[in-house]
Amino acid sequence: MRIISFALALALLGAPGDGRENAHTITERALAAMGVARDARQVRSLRAEVKLVNAHLMDSDHPEPPHLLDFGEGTVSDDFVLGASLTEMRTTTATGSVVEASALNVGELVQSVVVYDGRPQPPHGLAAAPNWDLSNPIRALKAALAAPDLQLEDVASVRGVSVHVVSFVRGEVRVRLFLSDETNLPIVVESEMALRGDIAWRPRGDLIDRTEFSNWNLVSGLRYPFQWDMSRNGVPLRTTMITALQVDPPLDPAKFSPSEAARAELDFPGRRDTDDLPLGRPDRPIAEISPGVVQIPGGWYVTLVRQSDGVVVIDAPISNGYSAKVIAEASRRFPGLPIKAVITTTSFGWHFAGLREYAARGIPIYLLDRNGALVRNVLTAPHRLDPDSLARHGVTFKLHLVAGRTVIGEGDNQLVVYPIRRGTGQMLMTYIPSTRMLHTAEMVQPLGPAGEMLFPESLLEIDQAVRDAGISVETIIGMHMSPTPWRRVSEAVRRES
Known part of the structure; x- marks a missing residue:
């Protein structure tokens, strides 16, 4: 009786071994609920046709909501094998300009090519946000499973849905995943960080990015959210709506290889800091x-x-x-x-x-x-x-x-x-x-x-x-x-x- 009570007490207190095992089990269950498994069926690539709305948190007429908005449409292609994401977007800005842009994220680099009102701008290599990949639910779940410090936090609630919260630290980014007890699917990904390479956001100090997933759809065996709502420090920043999704489409490898010039720009003064x-x-x-x-x-x-x-x-x-x-x-x-x-x-x-x-x-x-x-x-x-x-x-x-x-x-x-x-x-x-x-x-x-x-x-x-x-x-x-x-x-x- 004492042994049972002691084991129960350890479970209730969240002993380190049990917490780690439970965190991994819950996270693996979430990945499997999406139709992805670590050692069985893998999703190698995705191509999503998207529409999005971006809010001007930094340069609207006034600093409080509602903010000025940009409207864009285009494609987001993810290569999970290479660990890269390519966004190709045509955006109408709040000032009426038309911007055609591509942004390739690979590791700490984002290679940006922009045509502004028909005028091509020089391509740039910039420092990517340290959490650029963590708003994607597949990438976030895989990052959690690879983290040596993955742990289970308290049971919580998101919009009335009971969730388990697992957390880990990657570099200087502190990440929390909110996983539904009902569907096992990821409801929210949250990351806390500082943006040393971003002029507008660095003075804001510690930032919390939060992406909420909704409008789930089954496509070729994959369950995937078709609406992503991102906020920063509690203020709406971006809504992305997927209108069509391809699972494992062929991707052009050349588009996912940044130029040496873009890589070299990361060493320019101010790119990282x-x-x-x-x-x-x-x-x-x-x-x-x-x-x-x-x-x-x-x-x-x-x-x-x-x-x-x-x-x-x-x-x-x-x-x-x-x-x-x-x-x-x-x-x-x-x-x-x-x-x-x-x-x-x-x-x-x-x-x-x-x-x-x-x-x-x-x-x-x-x-x-x-x-x-x-x-x-x-x-x-x-x-x-x-x-x-x-x-x-x-x-x-x-x-x-x-x-x-x-x-x-x-x-x-x-x-x-x-x-x-x-x-x-x-x-x-x-x-x-x-x-x-x-x-x-x-x-x-x-x-x-x-x-x-x-x-x-x-x-x-x-x-x-x-x-x-x-x-x-x-x-x-x-x-x-x-x-x-x-x-x-x-x-x-x-x-x-």
Whole structure:
């Protein structure tokens, strides 16, 4: 009786041996329920025709749902033998552009080829997200069975369905699979990670990706979900709907072999770690565009403004490491002057990806009042998997919420910061009265094929904001723009009116 009670107690407590065995048994049962077995019938490849909806979590008009959406259709081909996945998609973006793209994921590499509005872009080799394969239920289950630390967690519930939860760690990704007690099928795959190579998401710290599977169908002996709903940190990110599925179709091996050039790009600075991106860009040197005003061109521009008691930085994009390089450049150009403030002008993730470095150094941050919650969330986000200076030192950051006309400094390079209240986005503009120069955030983008101004709505809004402020503007700069005559905005607005 004592032996039975002791064995029962071990089972109830989840002894390590029993937990591991149970986790494997439950996971194997889930794979078998899908029609796949480890040592018997294997699925070697899949080709799915898909439609999908992507949400713009990083650059919508406002940072809360509902977000701007892209709509795409195409194919996803999985080669389970090679461990590769090829997505070929035609997407209509929220701005009306048409993007034809292919993305080949193999190991830590994603090879991307894009045609944007009929204009081919150079192919790229980028660092793949460390969980790129784990949203696929077959790959996730096989990864679980190969994990030496697979363990069984508590019984839980997903949308009223009782599930067993098994978990494991692969590299720095912590994975949980929710497996139905009723059908034995996988209901949810969840992974926790940090994205060191992603400009927009790295400052968000520890991320939880969650993919829920539904609309199961039987195709050639395989049970497969035809709807995948992915969220990130609880916010809907992507819905993929399969409209047709082929099991074990012949795949072209050439399409699943990345080029040596793409592989070599993984070693470029910043591909794996955004902190390694170099300052500026080689084709556009850092320049003093007016006395004491220095512009640092890049994927997103940074502007330094010297005042008598310190330097004001306009925008903190890309990464903490990039911000550290900006601060070093400011010290080199203006020795003895501290960084007295940083202005972050938009609510877009790429544009304030380096803000935590300024916060860690106790530098005051000026931002639009409506962006207060967004920036606080980023500055307080847990960074357990990828600790930065702010996470290590826990500095109390200093936020100045700009609700109306706000003056920074005095003298020739005095700055006046204005909310763009009639803008459909959440942005600030920054004016230098002594030179009649205006920093327009991302409202003005001369990035069209012949340098024409994009997004007429934004041009109208910045034109209205300038009129509302009652300021006289001769020259504009911005997130993507070297000094440009203000009259180009007025001319573009007249053409569209």
